[in-house]
Amino acid sequence: MSRDAVSHAASRPGDKDIENLAAATLSVQGQHELWSAQTEAVLTVLQDGMPTSVVMSFAVDDAGHFWFATVEGRRQVRGIDSDRRVAVAVSNTGTDLPGRRMVALRGEATVHRDREVVRRTIEWLAPRLAPEDPEAFVRLLDSPGRVVIEVRPTRVTASHDSGRLAGDGRGGRRKD
DSSP states (O other), X not given: OOHHXXXXXXXXXXXXXXXXXXXXXXXXXXXXXXXXXXXXXXXEEEETTEEEEEEEEOEEOTTSOEEEEEEXXXXXXXXXXXXXXXXXXXXXXXXSOSSOEEEEEEEEEEEEOOHHHHHHHHHHHHHHHOTTOHHHHHHHHOOTTEEEEXXXXXXXXXXXXXXXXXXXXXXXXXXX
């Protein structure tokens, strides 16, 4: 093995390059912190066999299922009705979490149309998404065409936590 290869192998991820980010995956605890801090995710569905994405507000329940409120007939609902396979991506952009964190996962989605499930879900989402006036948010979302989407994750496909890299994760020094 060359001297450069030995030196490279002994360095901490992100010290010399970011070719191998396996050591920078986001822990399960880090995922939960991310889901608690972030209120928006990218939901990707298949529509006519092609992926299409939308940014949506979300919450994650105790079972680890993602919940989204939307309206009947929107592309994400039509896509899930024809193919339940989805992807969800969440980053810490816009939160107070330090560094850069993200999780991408695959899952199976269900569109819930039952008014009891819809009402219960929007009442649960409201304090998280509109903490200044949750009741107004419930009134806004409690419409006849409202549905909720539940995503049951089946696999994390990618994750990242720059805090597990040397320095600031961009080749610079960490500012503490």
